[in-house]
Amino acid sequence: MQRFIIVRIIQSFFIIIGVLVFVFILGRIGDNDPAILMAGPDAEEVDIIEIRRVYGLDKPVLVQLG
Secondary structure, three states, rough: OOOHHHHHHHHHHHHHHHHHHHHHHHHHOOOOOHHHHOOOOOOOOHHHHHHHHHOOOOOOHHHOOO
């Protein structure tokens, strides 16, 4: 029974990592810029740049994911 529980915990870990990567990639597909989506359609460029800085969206993709 212990072996079963340990295997399930390890499987759950990999599933959670997979879902996180999948959702992150979905958010980056196409021309979707999370900063523009958060700022809204009437936001000025200064606001969008600030959102990118605050949330780390100006950093490389691997740094954002990690």
